[in-house]
Amino acid sequence: MQAERVSILVMSKQQERKNPFFLPYDTPHDVAPFDRIRLEDFEEAMLEGIRRDDEQIEKIINNPEKPTFDNTIISVDDEKDGDHYYDLLGRVSTVFFNLLSAETNDEMDALAQKMSPILTKHANDIRLNEQLFKRIQYVHRHHRKLTPEEKMLLDNCYDGFVRSGALLDAAGKERLRQLTEEASMLSLQFSQNLLKENKAFTLHLTDEAQLDGLPDTAREAAALTAKEMNLEGWVFTLDYPSYFPFMTYSTQRDLRRQLYMAKNTECIHDNTENNIGICKRLINLRRELAQLLGHKTYADYVLKRRMAGNVRRVYQLLNELVKAYKPTAKKEVKEIADMARKLEGKDFKLEPWDLSFYAHKLKLKRYNIDAEMLRPYFELSKVIEGVFGLANRLYGITFKENKDIPVYHPDVKAYEVFDKDGSYLAVFYADFHPRKGKQGGAWMTEYQGQWIDRKGENHRPHVSVVMNLTKPTEEKPALLTLGEVETFLHEFGHSLHGMFANTRFESLSGTNVWWDFVELPSQFMENFAIEKEFLRTFAFHYQTGEPLPDVLIRRIVRSRNFNVAFACMRQVSYGLLDMAYYTKKEAFTDDILAFEKKAWAKAMVMPQLPDTCMTVQFSHIMAGGYAAGYYSYKWAEVLDADAFSVFKKHGIFNQQVAQSFRDNILSKGGTENPMTLYQRFRGGEPTIDALLKRNGIKR
Secondary structure (H helix, E strand, C coil): CHHHHHHHHHHHHHHHCCCHHHCCCCCHHHCCCCCCCCHHHHHHHHHHHHHHHHHHHHHHHCCCCCCCHHHHHHHHCCCCCCCCCCCHHHHHHHHHHHHHHHCCCHHHHHHHHHHHHHHHHHHHHHHCCHHHHHHHHHHHHCCCCCCHHHHHHHHHHHHHHHHCCCCCCHHHHHHHHHHHHHHHHHHHHHHHHHHHHHHHCCEEECCHHHHCCCCHHHHHHHHHHHHHCCCCCEEECCCHHHHHHHHHHCCCHHHHHHHHHHHHCCCCCCCCCCCHHHHHHHHHHHHHHHHHCCCCCHHHHHHCCCCCCCHHHHHHHHHHHHHHHHHHHHHHHHHHHHHHHHHHCCCCCCCHHHHHHHHHHHHHHHHCCCHHHHHHHCEHHHHHHHHHHHHHHHHCCEEEECCCCCCCCCCCEEEEEECCCCCEEEEEEEECCCCCCCCCCCEEEEEECCEECCCCCEECCEEEEECCCCCCCCCCCCECCHHHHHHHHHHHHHHHHHHCCCCCCHHHCCCCCCHHHHCHHHHHHHHHHHCHHHHCCCCECCCCCCECCHHHHHHHHHCCCCCHHHHHHHHHHHHHHHHHHHCCCCCCCCCHHHHHHHHCHHHCCCCCCCCCCCHHHCHHHHCCCCCCCCCHHHHHHHHHHHHHHHHHHHCCCCHHHHHHHHHHHHCCCCCCCHHHHHHHHHCCCCCCHHHHHHCCCCC
């Protein structure tokens, strides 16, 4: 009898439980209640969100009043009123797709496969709704006097519908639906294949002699990985904190080659994770979509909404960089090859898996510095203090960890961010280390954007940075490389763009800017990584507490441009490859591997291996929104070098300059043309000169 009563109580509680997406979150700052969300909640909330969207659209198109900016455009943009209505579909989709990158599993992947076509169809149903577009078109032609931000919203809304096929005939709209739905599924499949391939490979070593050359940090991390997998010995993976030290320090050339080939042949094997066919199809789908909408190529379609403006200007930038940097890059590679032959014999041939190893030896000889010398001074908790302290010195903001804020994994830390006047500014999540269900790389995202509702309440953002930094081991805390510190600064720059957002409309806030402008705030922050005044604030030895010695700081500064031209050519090569795919006017039928080698040849300074492939793992241009836009990193690098030169002139912690950067760029989002915003901060257009001088290419 007692057992029956307990069973009834359990069933009653299960029946009482409601989907947390349908309820007020009742959490600090209304953050996502990760601790209450279950897998089955996502599909239910997405389907209900679609129903509510459809209901909202019906209200707009059936409104008997004349279309206006307020009753049509604002409603389409889903401005929340802070009361009864909220964007349910946006709420649940944001959580789901962020977790799909940061903390996925087989069940999440399967649900994504199921829901992606449904969500794409729903988006198409809105964008291709003729009655809705007629109202938007009317407002675009007949509207009241608008503020610049309102005008930008209206233009974005109208252009968004046109670029999504609103002006097509019935047959064209149907074809566009087919193209976008297939592309959505293939992009998802691409990412899932890459994650599976990346996590499937391990280099398991049991002979300690095979660890020759590796620093203690790499050995300890590999031992911990092996222990986590219930294996003896040491395990190395393709995650950056494991892969890069092995390629840099291991004396075992055959193992370096094995690891390199595993990394550079991901998704070209004869298995279900092969991405070659997916890439070909995505390239053709995007070309056909662009041509359906009246553009010659997909690049022409994309660049209409970019600072670059057209294909010619992108190639102009990339070709200028090749001309300026390639001679130096070839010299850099020759110097590495000379070092290798000096150590190994005159007949030694430098291969790609040798480059990091011998480049490290050359750098050590020339500057007496390497990443392992610096690691003890870059203990993660101190780096966090340093990065937060930098934001405080520049902008006056402060960070306070709040353990009452739910997180989606124990690795994640959640902070409240307060402005210089003490008012609440944002929630900031930081997810630092690699794990099984997490994509490689580093990125910034949001769980809530910023907007101001009709009542005037400023809803502040919930921003997240996700990285794959060196993990702590059983012997040591997480000790980072200088490169990892730069990665943290980069993503933190994106997060500041989100946290300082102060716009009326969420679709224009924070990082909702043109792609070739979005990297400016992030790459700008990287400049601080080698500044002595900044390093002095946090770089202390994790055991002794001694500050990073001046001699090491001088070596960092002196070595900052080591192989800078080679690194530039690598980025340019990716940009050339991207443009080669998306400037195709005819159907793409080429062999991917051969096409890739030809596409980026002008930027190559090392021999290319015929059986390796970047395209099939190039998430940025296949699944990450950078298709016909990878040049943006170099475009923004011109901007960031030019912008930082202002700080160098007036002081790197100058609060007046920082306030101008915040007011004119970081807080404005996409409310105005990005060049207008930049000129307002800088007083003029940027030139490539500051970048060339920073890199030592121009004196």
